[in-house]
Amino acid sequence: MRPVAVLGIGQTAVGEHWERSLRDLATQAGLAAMRDAGLEHVQAVFVGNMLSGLLTRQENLGALVADWLGQLPAEAFKIEAACASGAAAFRVAHMAVSSGEVDVALAVGVEKMTDTTSGETTAALATASDADYELVHGVTFVGLNALVMRRYLHEFGWKHTDFAPFSINAHANGARNPNARLQEPISERDYTRARMVCDPINLLDASPIGDGAAAAVLVPAERVYDRPRARVLVAGSASATDTLAVHDRKDPLFLSAAYHSARKAYAQAGLEPAQIDFFELHDAFSIMSALSLEACGFAERGQGPRLGLEGRIRLQQALPISTQGGLKARGHPVGATGMYQLVEVVQQLRGEAGPNQLERARVGMAQNIGGSGAMIATHILRVA
Amino acid sequence: MDIPRNWRLRTQRYALVGEECDHCHSKIFPPRDICPDCGQEAKAHFAFSGKGEVYSFTVVHDPPTGYEDQAPYAIALVKLEEGPIVTAQLTDVDSAQVAIGMPVEMVTRKLRAEGDEGLIHYGYKFRPTLARA
Amino acid sequence: MTERAHTPATPGEGNAAPRPARIMRPTRAVGLVGYGAYVPRLRLPAKEVARVWSEGAALLPIREKSVPGLDEDVITMSIEATRNALARAQIPVEEIGALWVGSESHPYAVKPTSTVVAEAIGAVPYLLAADWEFACKAGSEALQAAIGMVGAGMMRYAIAVGMDTAQARPGDALEYTAGAGGAAFIVGPQEEALAEIEASLSFVTDTPDFWRRPGAKYPQHGQRFTGEPAYFRHVTTAGRELMQALGRTPADYRFAVLHQPNTKFPQRAAELLGFSPEQTRAGLLVPEIGNTYAGAALLGLTAILDEAEAGDRVLLISFGSGAGSDAFSLQVTPLLAERRTAAPRTRDYIARRKEIDYGVYVRTRGKLSM
Numbered sequence: 001m002r003p004v005a006v007l008g009i010g011q012t013a014v015g016e017h018w019e020r021s022l023r024d025l026a027t028q029a030g031l032a033a034m035r036d037a038g039l040e041h042v043q044a045v046f047v048g049n050m051l052s053g054l055l056t057r058q059e060n061l062g063a064l065v066a067d068w069l070g071q072l073p074a075e076a077f078k079i080e081a082a083c084a085s086g087a088a089a090f091r092v093a094h095m096a097v098s099s100g101e102v103d104v105a106l107a108v109g110v111e112k113m114t115d116t117t118s119g120e121t122t123a124a125l126a127t128a129s130d131a132d133y134e135l136v137h138g139v140t141f142v143g144l145n146a147l148v149m150r151r152y153l154h155e156f157g158w159k160h161t162d163f164a165p166f167s168i169n170a171h172a173n174g175a176r177n178p179n180a181r182l183q184e185p186i187s188e189r190d191y192t193r194a195r196m197v198c199d200p201i202n203l204l205d206a207s208p209i210g211d212g213a214a215a216a217v218l219v220p221a222e223r224v225y226d227r228p229r230a231r232v233l234v235a236g237s238a239s240a241t242d243t244l245a246v247h248d249r250k251d252p253l254f255l256s257a258a259y260h261s262a263r264k265a266y267a268q269a270g271l272e273p274a275q276i277d278f279f280e281l282h283d284a285f286s287i288m289s290a291l292s293l294e295a296c297g298f299a300e301r302g303q304g305p306r307l308g309l310e311g312r313i314r315l316q317q318a319l320p321i322s323t324q325g326g327l328k329a330r331g332h333p334v335g336a337t338g339m340y341q342l343v344e345v346v347q348q349l350r351g352e353a354g355p356n357q358l359e360r361a362r363v364g365m366a367q368n369i370g371g372s373g374a375m376i377a378t379h380i381l382r383v384a
Numbered sequence: 385m386d387i388p389r390n391w392r393l394r395t396q397r398y399a400l401v402g403e404e405c406d407h408c409h410s411k412i413f414p415p416r417d418i419c420p421d422c423g424q425e426a427k428a429h430f431a432f433s434g435k436g437e438v439y440s441f442t443v444v445h446d447p448p449t450g451y452e453d454q455a456p457y458a459i460a461l462v463k464l465e466e467g468p469i470v471t472a473q474l475t476d477v478d479s480a481q482v483a484i485g486m487p488v489e490m491v492t493r494k495l496r497a498e499g500d501e502g503l504i505h506y507g508y509k510f511r512p513t514l515a516r517a
Numbered sequence: 518m519t520e521r522a523h524t525p526a527t528p529g530e531g532n533a534a535p536r537p538a539r540i541m542r543p544t545r546a547v548g549l550v551g552y553g554a555y556v557p558r559l560r561l562p563a564k565e566v567a568r569v570w571s572e573g574a575a576l577l578p579i580r581e582k583s584v585p586g587l588d589e590d591v592i593t594m595s596i597e598a599t600r601n602a603l604a605r606a607q608i609p610v611e612e613i614g615a616l617w618v619g620s621e622s623h624p625y626a627v628k629p630t631s632t633v634v635a636e637a638i639g640a641v642p643y644l645l646a647a648d649w650e651f652a653c654k655a656g657s658e659a660l661q662a663a664i665g666m667v668g669a670g671m672m673r674y675a676i677a678v679g680m681d682t683a684q685a686r687p688g689d690a691l692e693y694t695a696g697a698g699g700a701a702f703i704v705g706p707q708e709e710a711l712a713e714i715e716a717s718l719s720f721v722t723d724t725p726d727f728w729r730r731p732g733a734k735y736p737q738h739g740q741r742f743t744g745e746p747a748y749f750r751h752v753t754t755a756g757r758e759l760m761q762a763l764g765r766t767p768a769d770y771r772f773a774v775l776h777q778p779n780t781k782f783p784q785r786a787a788e789l790l791g792f793s794p795e796q797t798r799a800g801l802l803v804p805e806i807g808n809t810y811a812g813a814a815l816l817g818l819t820a821i822l823d824e825a826e827a828g829d830r831v832l833l834i835s836f837g838s839g840a841g842s843d844a845f846s847l848q849v850t851p852l853l854a855e856r857r858t859a860a861p862r863t864r865d866y867i868a869r870r871k872e873i874d875y876g877v878y879v880r881t882r883g884k885l886s887m
Contacts, residue, residue, distance in 0.1 A: 123448035132393060133414055134471045136495055136507065138444060138451040143459050146442035147471075151461070154440070154484050198442050247461050247469040248420065252440075398596070398637035431639070454587055475588055476558045478871070492596045492637050493588035504624055506592065506633065516865045 003221035004097045004234045006381065008037025009343040014181040014212035014331030022056050022112040027068040029213035029339075030108045034069075037217035038227075044102045045069065045076035048089030048109040050335035052078075054124040055116050065108060075102075082128035083284065084370030085109065086214070086338025087239070087377035093218045094237045103220060109339030110213035121209065125334065128371040130245035142206055142285070144246055144372045146198040149287035152253050153200060156302035160200050163286040164191040165308030167204045170283060170322040173315065174329025176355035181210045181331025205286040207326070212333035214340040221384070229350045235363070236265030236380035244374045253302075257376035258295035258367060265365070265378040266297075273297035276380070277360050278320040278348060280341040282369040283328045289321065292367055296378070316359055323348060323356050338368030338377065345381050390505050397507035398492050402468070404430035411466040434490030436464040436510065443479045450496055458482055462510050476511040487513040538758040540718045541661065543668015548710020548850065550608065550674065551703035553601025554819040555594045556806050556866035559584040563693045565875045570688040578779040582696035582807025584873065585682045587881055589697070590624045595680045596637045598701035601860035602676065603638060605711065606703045610638055613703075614672020615645035615663060619655025619811045620699075622682045623648050626731070634678070645675075652727060653776055654837025655679060656699065656811040661717055661843055663704040674705045679835075681810035686735035687884060694779055696807025698866075700815035711853040712822060712831070714845060716763055720755040721841030728839065738838075744782070747840045752776065752786045755842035756834045760790075763846055767791040771829040774800030774817035776836035778808045786834075799824055805867055811837075818847075820863040827851040
């Protein structure tokens with residue numbers, strides 16, 4: 001096991017890319033990351049993607065992306081873990097490099113979601129849940145999160161509006177991120193008046209889907225580093241699983257896989273939650289922000305919303321989250337999302353986060369959730 | 385054409401037949417090879433009573449493909465009397481009347497039809513426990 | 518078998534010589550060991566149909582009719598009624614030798630309703646399963662067959678279900694009444710019976726009062742021809758012949774229940790047979806749930822069993838277009854009182870109601886062309 005560094009990053013804007021295909025997006029982000037790393041060749045390409053088979057009728061993305069990037073005959077394959085596919089690809093790249101088998105790996109997260117009707121996309125997203133025991137009942141992905149949120153409100157006594165700070169913070173940050181899908185700030189009034197999607201989840205609790213790709217080049221940390229900017233190391237990389245179906249969990253209100261993967265990542269990094277400067281969490285729905293904060297040790301059980309209400313999640317505060325808009329405003333191109341999170345952590349650590357740059361950004365954490373909590377990958381990156 | 389995959393689940397779908405673990409006697413639904421409570425092998429059939437209560441619920445207005453003709457419909461996590469929680473639709477109820485803790489009972493209903501000419505898939509849903517005089 | 522000869526009161530048997538009535542009794546005594554009802558929750562008031570199709574001017578044949586929910590059909594409704602019957606019968610499902618469902622609205626034209634119901638109650642695989650069709654008497658016909666199988670000793674228990682989600686052409690007179698519901702009965706040995714089946718009789722002729730061709734969505738009917746030569750002749754003949762064969766009169770029965778396509782027909786036929794409104798009251802459900810076709814007379818019977826006492830006699834007469842009537846004479850045993858609370862009563866289902874308007878009805882019944 002050898003330490004791993006992130007040498008280059010790249011991303012496309014998240015949006016409705018009518019003129020660009022799945023392969024165009026992956027190529028654009030991958031080439032940007034390689035250019036950023038100052039490399040023309042990589043030894044392996046790991047493509048994180050969830051829905052290409054269902055929405056684009058294209059699988060075998062490893063070969064496709066390696067080919068389009070001009071990297072043949074590099075080793076390449078697709079990694080799928082629902083919405084955590086991006087971080088899973090990064091994690092595989094990390095394992096490849098840290099093991100010593102690969103010296104230069106490219107992780108690309110890509111998703112193309114606007115080639116299909118919304119019903120087809122909704123049905124495809126729902127495949128992250130249990131097909132035989134959830135999906136067959138007409139459950140949607142937002143529906144599953146609504147079930148969790150309703151019970152959470154019931155159990156811990158929060159009001160729906162107590163979740164507003166998560167969305168307001170994400171939109172405020174997204175408004176200053178040129179790559180974000182949504183670039184308008186919102187007010188608490190907007191939040192409370194938003195159209196109900198799946199009670200209690202309204203439109204401003206939910207992240208927008210979109211097309212996009214993000215990528216990173218991973219190399220051994222010992223590689224000679226000749227760049228003027230900060231070197232970013234992967235201090236912790238872990239993933240864990242929970243039951244596929246929400247109903248099978250002993251406690252549906254606790255993200256056990258987040259807890260386990262975070263605990264491993266903390267141990268690898270030799271850090272405690274209090275030492276994390278900022279956190280790119282998986283705010284696909286506002287309830288997930290609360291659950292993620294709780295499982296990772298930033299809040300007590302049932303107290304996640306307090307961090308938002310006390311303003312501690314905003315830029316320059318105790319624990320900034322969603323610093324480039326998060327899933328809520330940057331957008332959620334599902335299989336690419338985990339890579340966006342990691343790219344944004346690197347931006348912050350390097351001091352390249354533009355108007356959203358944090359003053360204190362030495363250690364950043366990213367957490368990517370697949371399904372309604374079934375597969376969760378947590379990464380801790382830090383400045384060397 | 386999901387014929388085999390629906391057919392092989394018919395017993396559990398129609399009648400909530402799960403398992404009881406031989407080792408820790410925990411009741412299991414859906415049936416699976418390994419008991420989620422004690423990790424031992426599970427195989428004895430157990431028919432659930434179908435009685436339970438609403439653990440959580442929501443209403444789906446934007447359904448996935450194949451469920452458009454049913455929307456809007458209520459979905460719930462139902463905590464069965466014997467312990468497990470299952471995901472299912474609520475039926476014979478107005479969404480506004482649903483509440484956490486509401487007693488419900490299992491009924492076998494149409495889950496989905498493959499258009500006017502394809503197969504009809506049946507399975508468990510839950511309704512408010514029938515009031516009896 | 519033949520107890521006495523009788524010449525039908527109404528002409529119409531062509532040149533055939535009058536035949537003696539044939540009543541049916543099994544070689545060993547049988548009875549109903551379980552019964553269960555089902556009526557869906559939605560109700561369409563007849564005045565809603567009148568509002569849309571006659572500016573409210575039509576005379577209303579009933580108050581309201583039951584309408585199945587979007588996720589209901591004859592299979593799901595039969596499953597619930599059968600579960601209710603099993604709850605009262607308290608028998609091992611492995612001993613059920615037959616499960617028959619009579620309906621004119623089976624969800625599939627080809628693929629049995631009965632196998633799904635049998636699977637849902639755990640009675641598969643060694644049993645007879647079949648679907649019956651004879652307009653509104655498909656269920657009572659299945660009941661007669663069940664009596665035969667159990668009475669012959671070929672099996673211990675047999676289940677007969679009559680269930681329908683009848684469709685009617687929008688604006689047709691039938692649309693006011695075509696309802697949904699039905700009942701399931703478990704026939705078993707007399708010693709376990711909640712009600713003994715004393716005898717039955719079936720009376721059929723080729724009388725085209727109502728029909729639906731394959732592929733047609735809605736039935737057609739002969740309007741007033743459905744009355745005298747069809748409903749009244751078959752119902753009254755079957756009832757009269759059975760009573761005469763058994764040497765009984767209406768006074769021997771506490772309850773009578775007749776097929777009920779509307780409120781007027783069964784009341785008039787009961788009167789012709791010599792029954793008082795008091796005798797037919799308990800089983801007359803059509804004003805509240807409409808004509809449930811194969812379920813109609815059988816649901817009337819379940820409603821009666823919900824309140825009958827030991828020793829009470831019940832006369833049941835079904836009617837199926839095309840046409841025929843099955844008549845049954847039953848007598849309640851002491852066991853009924855202790856078993857009837859084991860499942861919801863017919864009235865519990867009738868009391869559970871949600872009124873809908875014609876627009877919701879049109880959507881629910883798939884009458885919208887999408």
